[in-house]
Amino acid sequence: MSESNKEPANKSAEEQTEETEAKQKTDARPQKSGGNAPRMLVGLLIGVGILGGSAYAAWHFWKTRPEARQFKPPRKPLKVEFAELKQVDFPVVIPSQGRVKSRAVSGIVPEVAGRIVRVAHAFREGGFFKQDEALLWLDDRNYRIAIKEANATVRQLQVKLRLEQINRASYANAVALAKANLSKAEAALELEKARQSAAIANLRRLNALTQSSPLARNEPQIKEANATVQSAMAELTKAQADLEQRPDQMEADLRAQIDAAKARLARTLTDLERTVVRAPSFPGRIADKTADVGQHVTPSTTLARAIAVDYAEVRLPVPSSLVGHLDSPDPIIDAGGNSSQPSGTKTRVDINATIGGREHGWTGEIERTEARVNQSSQQNFVIARVPNPYGRSPALKDGQFVRARIHGRPIKNVFIIPRRAVRRGDFVLMIDEEKRLRRWRLISLWRDEQTVIARQVEGEDGQVRDLKEDEVLCLTNVDFAANGDKVDDGTSPPQKKSPKGP
Incomplete structure (x- = not known):
């Protein structure tokens, strides 16, 4: 601090000291009774003035003090590891986990009742079987007897049908015979009518028609021929009615009975086939079983559980x-339910x-x-x-x-950033052509435990740019790094460097 600055403060202190001494001398003089209060007030004011002056002097000295020089040692460039970025197609791999399950689980259930008489070697827990392989055999004797009975019933009904067909043929023959008799009677009637016409013509020629007898006029023969025709027509009508009604109904009934008997026979044959219990329609393995030889089973009994292999x-x-x-x-399913298969x-x-x-x-x-x-x-x-x-x-x-x-599908034309180079907030440090650090935030497309995948970065001012080939990425974890910090990567500056940050 200069001397000119110190003088006002020193004079003020000396003046204050002289005033204090004069005051003390004045106070030492004899005073009249009743004048102590003004003297005490003056002393108090003088003390406050002294303290205020001292405080002002101290503040003034502090305010006008010279600034101390600060020594800043030169900063050495930070030694760092680096890597040059390369554009690649990144293969996406999604980790997951789960439990294996068979694509199909099926219960082995018999379709008919019976006693198990034999099982296959594959019918055991852990046994493997082929598609539709025979696994168990049930007692089939009752089904074989039922097949014989059904066959006998079918044959019996077929014999009855044949007899009815023969009867129908006889009725048809009766109709044919009645038609022949009718034709014969009609021919005889026509012949008698011709004879009558000839007889009447002959009697007229002889002028004996009025005196002739019915026999001469051939009338009895005509009457008899008409009666024969009527009788033949009645026989034909009866034969046709018999042919159309009774035999036809009986044949239809017999045919229906034969169809029913054949259906029972087919069902019995199917039941006989079902006494062999087969594996499901896939190759598989027996997971567990609940039946074995000698056990009587029903169609609702689950014999085993099989899984596909x-x-x-x-x-x-x-x-x-x-x-x-x-x-x-x-x-892909549209609103109409139509589907198109993916690629x-x-x-x-x-x-x-x-x-x-x-x-x-x-x-x-x-x-x-x-x-x-x-x-x-x-x-x-x-x-x-x-x-x-x-x-x-x-x-x-x-x-x-x-x-x-x-x-999954690979991500095209991206840059792979090692996870150790990524700081909190997805920030990375790039090295520019002057070997200075520049902070950028990654706009990540994918990340896992080892890498972060990106195409673009964002600056601290919000500017977004594309990453480029051969940009230099700082791999070293630099604490408290700032934009523009000098680094030493141990090499000469690369030809292609990261652009300067904002």
Whole structure:
């Protein structure tokens, strides 16, 4: 502080000291009684003035003090690791997990009642069977007897039908004979009429018609011929009625009885075939059984439970945010219920399981998706199909817990950012051509435990730009890094560098 600045403060202090001493001398003089109060007030004011002056002097000295020089040591460039970005197609792999289940579970139930007399070697817990293979045999003696009885009934009814057909033929012959007799009677009537005409003509020529007898005029013969015709017509009508009514009804009844008997025979033959209990219409395995030789079973008895072994299914959860990376196997259904099949692209699934302390793998594909989304977790479920789960050892058994890696559609033309280079808030540090750090926030398209996938970054001012080939990414975790900090990557500046930050 300069001397000119100090003088006013020093003079003020000296003047205050002289005033204080003069005051003290004045106070020492004898005063009249009753003048103590004004003297005390003056002393108090003088004390306050001294304190105020001292405080002002101290404040003035502090305010006008010279600033101390600060020493800033030069900052060395930070040594960092770096990587140059390359544009690639990123293969999307969605991790999931689930339990294996058979694609079909079926109960083995007999269709007829009977006693089990024999079982196949495959009919045991854990036994494998082929499609429609015979597994059990029931006692079939009653069914064979029923078949013989049904055959006898059919033959008996067929004999009756043949007899009725013969009777019908006889009635037809009677109709034909009646028609022949009628034709013969009508011909005889016509002949008698001709004779009568000739006789009358001859009598007229002889002028003896009036005196002639009925016999001469051939009238009795005409009457007899008419009677014969009427009798023949009556016989024909009766024969036709007999042919149309009675035989036809009986034949229809017999044919209906024969049809019913044949149906009973066919059902009995089917029941005989059903005494052999067969496997379902898929290759499978017996999961458990509840029947064996000697047991009497009914059509409602479940003898065993079988599971399919041609392929297995795994129900896998997939977050809704990742479903868009999968090729949907489901058809597209319009409002009219018409469907169009999706493209032939199949989504591959790698299945892994730890069995006996060792890792084993299988390959499958997504077959379909479930109809509903889980309301609590908002996850979709896809069904993976694994063919031939028992084709090698160890087998992929029903109920086995597995891990899955679902291969979705690759993300085209992106940059893979190592997870260790990503800071909180998805910020990364890029190195520009001057080897200075620039902060950018990733606009991520995909992330997992190892990587973050992006095409663009956003600056601190909100500006968005595309990432480019050979931009330099800082891999070292630099605490409290700021835009513009100098770095040392141990190399000369690359030809292509990240642009400066905002």
